[in-house]
Amino acid sequence: MGGSLRELRPTLVWALIGVIFTLFAPSVLQLFTIINLTTAIALAVLALSLALVWGYGGILCFGQVAFFGLGAYAYTIGAINFGGSTWAILVAVMVASAFAAALGYFIFYGRVSDVYLGVITLTVTLILYSLIRRTSGPEYKIGNALLGGFNGVSSPPLNAPWDARAILFPEQVFYVAMAALIILYVFVGWLVTTHFGRVCVAIRENETRAELLGYDTRLYKLGIFTIGAGVAAIGGVLFCNGVGRVTPDVFSLYNAALTIIWVIVGGRGTLIGPIGATFGLFYLTASLGGQSVFNNNLVLGIILILFVLLVPKGVAPTLIDWTRRRSRPAGRERRRRRARPEGGA
Amino acid sequence: MDQVAALVIQLAYGVANLALISLGLAIIFGMMRVINLAHGEFLMLGGYTVVVATNNGVNLWIAMLILAPLVVGVIGVVVERLLIRWLYGRMVDTLLATWGLSLLLIGIVTSIFGASTATTVSVPIGVIRIGEYSVSGYDLFLIGVTLGLLGAVYAVLKLTKLGLVARGTMQNAEMASALGVSTSRIYMITFGLGAAVTGLAGGLLAPVTGVLPTIGATYIAKAFITVISGGASILAGTAAGSVLLGLVNGIFSFLTGPTFGEVALLLAAIVLLRLMPRGITGRFFRKSL
Numbered sequence: 001m002g003g004s005l006r007e008l009r010p011t012l013v014w015a016l017i018g019v020i021f022t023l024f025a026p027s028v029l030q031l032f033t034i035i036n037l038t039t040a041i042a043l044a045v046l047a048l049s050l051a052l053v054w055g056y057g058g059i060l061c062f063g064q065v066a067f068f069g070l071g072a073y074a075y076t077i078g079a080i081n082f083g084g085s086t087w088a089i090l091v092a093v094m095v096a097s098a099f100a101a102a103l104g105y106f107i108f109y110g111r112v113s114d115v116y117l118g119v120i121t122l123t124v125t126l127i128l129y130s131l132i133r134r135t136s137g138p139e140y141k142i143g144n145a146l147l148g149g150f151n152g153v154s155s156p157p158l159n160a161p162w163d164a165r166a167i168l169f170p171e172q173v174f175y176v177a178m179a180a181l182i183i184l185y186v187f188v189g190w191l192v193t194t195h196f197g198r199v200c201v202a203i204r205e206n207e208t209r210a211e212l213l214g215y216d217t218r219l220y221k222l223g224i225f226t227i228g229a230g231v232a233a234i235g236g237v238l239f240c241n242g243v244g245r246v247t248p249d250v251f252s253l254y255n256a257a258l259t260i261i262w263v264i265v266g267g268r269g270t271l272i273g274p275i276g277a278t279f280g281l282f283y284l285t286a287s288l289g290g291q292s293v294f295n296n297n298l299v300l301g302i303i304l305i306l307f308v309l310l311v312p313k314g315v316a317p318t319l320i321d322w323t324r325r326r327s328r329p330a331g332r333e334r335r336r337r338r339a340r341p342e343g344g345a
Numbered sequence: 346m347d348q349v350a351a352l353v354i355q356l357a358y359g360v361a362n363l364a365l366i367s368l369g370l371a372i373i374f375g376m377m378r379v380i381n382l383a384h385g386e387f388l389m390l391g392g393y394t395v396v397v398a399t400n401n402g403v404n405l406w407i408a409m410l411i412l413a414p415l416v417v418g419v420i421g422v423v424v425e426r427l428l429i430r431w432l433y434g435r436m437v438d439t440l441l442a443t444w445g446l447s448l449l450l451i452g453i454v455t456s457i458f459g460a461s462t463a464t465t466v467s468v469p470i471g472v473i474r475i476g477e478y479s480v481s482g483y484d485l486f487l488i489g490v491t492l493g494l495l496g497a498v499y500a501v502l503k504l505t506k507l508g509l510v511a512r513g514t515m516q517n518a519e520m521a522s523a524l525g526v527s528t529s530r531i532y533m534i535t536f537g538l539g540a541a542v543t544g545l546a547g548g549l550l551a552p553v554t555g556v557l558p559t560i561g562a563t564y565i566a567k568a569f570i571t572v573i574s575g576g577a578s579i580l581a582g583t584a585a586g587s588v589l590l591g592l593v594n595g596i597f598s599f600l601t602g603p604t605f606g607e608v609a610l611l612l613a614a615i616v617l618l619r620l621m622p623r624g625i626t627g628r629f630f631r632k633s634l
Contacts (some may be wrong), residue, residue, distance in 0.1 A: 060437060103615070108621040115380055115436050119569045120615065127611045128567035134604045253562040257448055265442065295460075298452025298559075304445030308438050309431060 011189030014272050015182050018332070022101075022178040034174045039242035041177040042284040043189045045235030047262040047274040048188055053228035055268040057203070058190050060114050061222060063121030064126055064232050064259050067096040069250035071233025072155070072240040073132070073147075078092025079156040081143035086166030092237050093230045100221065100229030108218040108225070124255060129251035149323065152247030155240035160278050177238045181275075184231055191227070206318055261300055265308050267314025354475075357486040359598075360591030361491040366550070366564050367571040367583050368494060369543030374572055375579035376515050376535040378436065379429065382443040384568055385561020386450040391417050391547025392556035394455060399466050405552075413548025414541040421540020425533050433532070436603050447561065448517070454558040461557070464587030468552045487549060494542065500578055502634050511535060513634075567607070570614045574607070576624025581633035585625040592613060 026034060050064040074095035078088030103124060106119055136149025145153060158173055160166035168176065191197050203210045203217045211217050240246040249255065262281060266273030281303075285296045311318055348419025370384045381387070393414040398408035428446060432439045470482035502508035514521040514531045522528045554560065569592075593613045598606030621628045 060440075106615045106619045110622045112618055112622050115378075115440060116573055116618070116622075118437075118440060119380055120574060120618070123566045123611065123614075126562060130563070130566070131604060178353045184507050253559075254448075255566075257444055260441065260444065291359050295452050297455060297457050301445045301447070301449030301452050304448060305428065305442055306443060308442045309428075312438060335378055 003008060007193050008186075010188060011186060011271070013187050018182045020179065023176060025178075030083030031170060035170050035242065036286070038170070038177045040279055041181050042172075042235050042238035042242050043258075043262075043282060044130075044275045044278040045238060045260055046232050047081050047266070047272060047278040048184060048213040049170070049231035049269050050263050051105045051258050051266070051268070052188050052192070052231065053225055054263055055270065055274070056197065056204065057200045057221060057224035057228070059225055059228075060118040061121045061225070061228070061256040062256055062260060063123075063125035064228070065251060065255045066121065066125040067100055067229035067250075068236040068239065068259075069125075069233040069246070070099055071096045072151070072246040072250055073236075074233070076153050076240055076246050077142050080153070085156065085158045086161050089234070089237055093233045094238070096232040096233030097226050101159065101295055104222045104225040108221045111218070122253075123190065125251050125256050129248050129253075132248040132251065146261060150248060152245050152249075154245040155243075156239050156282060157244075173238075173241050175295070177242070180234055180238060184234065185271060185275070188231065192271075196220070196223065199241065231298040240342040249291045257300065257304070261304050261307075263314070264304065265314055265317035267318070270314075270316040270320075271279040273314055273316025292316070323334040351478035353490075354480050355518050356592060356595040356598075357488055358551070360486040360587050361593075362496065362550075363571050363587035363591045364583050365487065365491045365546045365568060367568045367575075367587060368491075368498065368579075369513060369539045369541075369546060370533040371570050371572045371575065371583040372498070372542060373536055373539035375577050375582065376511060376539075377532055378577070379439050379443075380572075381537075381539070382440055382565075383424075383447040383450060383561075384543060385563075385565035386447045386454075386552070387417050387543040387555065387561075388418060388547035389423065389454065389558065389561045389562050390450065391544035391549075392551035392554070392560065393458065394544065395548040396466060396556050405466060408617070409548040410545070414545040415487050417544020417547065418537045418541030421543075422537040423537035424540070428534060429466045430455060430529070430532070444559065451558050451561070458558070462555050465555045466552045483552070490549060491561060494545070495580060495584065498542070499634065506517070507534070526570075567610070573574035574617050574624055576621075576628075578626040578630065578633050580608050581630045582624060582626040585630070589617075589625070603629045 012206055019269045020253045025037070028035070032129060042112050049067070050061065053059050053061050053064065071092040075085070075088045075092035079085045080089040082088055103121075107120060112120065132147065133150050135147035136151070140147045140149070147153065158168045158176060160168065170224065194199065199210065200223075201216050202213075203215070203220055207217050236246075236250070238258075239250070258281070263274045263282065266275065266277035281300075284299070288296055288299060307314065313321075366388065369387065370381060373379055373381050393403070394413045394416045396476045399405050400441050403412065410481050424446060428442055432442055466483070468483045469618060470486055473482045473485065474480075500508075502512060510521070511531055511534075513524075514526060514528050518528050518539045519530075554563075571583065571586040571590055574586075574590060575582030590610050590613060594606045594610040594630075597609035617625070626633065
């Protein structure tokens with residue numbers, strides 16, 4: 001049971017804009033920009049996953065990058081061992097979802113509260129970071145893939161489905177990434193209008209009430225958490241294709257903070273907001289570059305504090321509120337004018 | 346026998362280390378139910394205070410034991426007045442704001458001191474020999490300081506007027522304020538004291554770990570897990586959490602090497618929280634401090 005088409009209309013409009021952008025971007029932009037953009041798209045998929053889990057599920061997951069990074073590592077290790085990317089993508093999604101399901105079982109069935117949940121997911125991420133950083137010796141290998149510790153592993157590029165020799169060019173990877181983002185965006189947009197999605201929103205609004213109505217809130221939370229992890233894993237697959245390798249830095253505190261900032265800035269309860277914020281902040285941090293006076297930490301810290309204190313809803317919901325407030329009197333005016341008899345003025 | 350003694354000291358140091366890095370966090374969490382995500386950066390600031398002070402000719406012991414807690418405590422009070430105070434009752438927003446603060450502090454320190462290690466200080470106490478084995482004297486000193494610190498916090502909470510008022514506020518803030526206690530001031534003092542204890546810990550650990558703007562990240566995972574496993578009571582929670590997790594970490598590190606010690610610590614904590622979602626002191630020793 002999905003939502004009506006009318007409800008999905010804004011989602012489809014944004015998806016259409018995305019499709020048009022995808023078709024024209026490679027002929028307008030330089031190859032360098034296209035490759036950079038692929039990385040930003042991968043991060044946007046990560047933002048989308050947290051927008052689902054936090055914005056709609058109300059689950060304060062500070063460690064969404066854990067699933068993103070696990071996806072990237074699982075893809076890379078899978079692709080090295082299988083000698084092709086087709087199954088590796090599937091493995092990446094499975095590994096991240098299974099990990100999320102196991103972690104989620106302990107968190108949701110233990111009925112750990114909001115704040116604890118955020119801290120636990122963050123801790124899991126940081127411990128993965130320090131664990132994988134230590135795997136630099138030759139004894140740490142999975143199949144043929146050395147984990148490489150601090151330096152990470154270089155990721156085999158995507159290839160056409162079931163044809164390991166047909167390796168995709170950067171431009172084609174861009175198309176794949178954009179297609180993945182658009183499809184996942186529509187999928188998540190649809191998911192939140194289904195019965196499942198609505199129950200998740202109800203739990204976000206009032207967990208006790210949802211439970212009294214007979215829903216097993218633990219199961220629904222576990223479900224949306226696991227789906228979110230799968231989406232994040234696809235982001236991870238795209239990310240290591242955009243960058244060319246995967247390092248333990250995907251699990252770093254900085255990246256975990258960044259994910260939260262995209263959703264805060266973009267706005268909880270929308271999907272396009274966090275995606276837009278990802279692209280915006282990606283170009284902001286890229287333009288700040290490596291200089292150390294106005295470094296990324298400083299700027300992102302200020303942004304996060306200012307948004308929490310002054311714009312707690314985020315950009316997209318604030319804009320929506322503002323345009324509604326602006327258009328409502330205008331709409332009444334129009335209706336009144338239409339109601340007047342013709343030629344009466 | 347000597348080996349057992351060395352191992353016991355090593356385990357005790359692991360436990361004391363966890364308690365030392367977590368105590369400031371536990372004070373703030375226990376009193377205000379605020380998890381300070383900038384905790385790691387408070388530790389980092391304590392370390393930088395020591396390095397900067399000793400580079401300017403201050404005696405190392407004065408820098409570690411007096412200047413570090415003083416500087417970070419003042420920073421804590423300023424942070425509470427400028428940032429945390431607006432967000433009481435909004436736990437999620439407090440978390441996010443302190444995370445922003447964490448990034449901001451890393452950013453500021455990077456702007457001032459650069460991204461790499463500042464000149465470090467060397468460990469002030471040499472090696473002590475137990476038969477064939479040698480133990481770091483500084484580790485023993487840190488165990489002592491941790492015990493002393495726990496005792497001091499106990500004494501402040503149990504024996505002073507401030508401690509009494511603070512415990513009252515902790516149990517029922519509205520009732521305390523109805524009886525004429527300025528809860529806002531209590532929160533400010535608590536946050537400052539928590540920050541000062543954290544600064545002291547950071548200063549004491551600076552000779553062992555060195556200082557970096559991003560060093561906070563190496564502490565916070567363990568500190569968070571200890572405080573959450575311990576639960577809301579400040580001393581019993583910190584003690585119980587750090588004994589349990591410190592032993593798990595120490596024993597697994599001894600058996601399998603340091604790589605899996607932290608993983609074992611995390612797994613133990615997650616299983617523990619499945620069984621006791623409010624931490625150890627949410628189930629046992631509920632009336633304790």
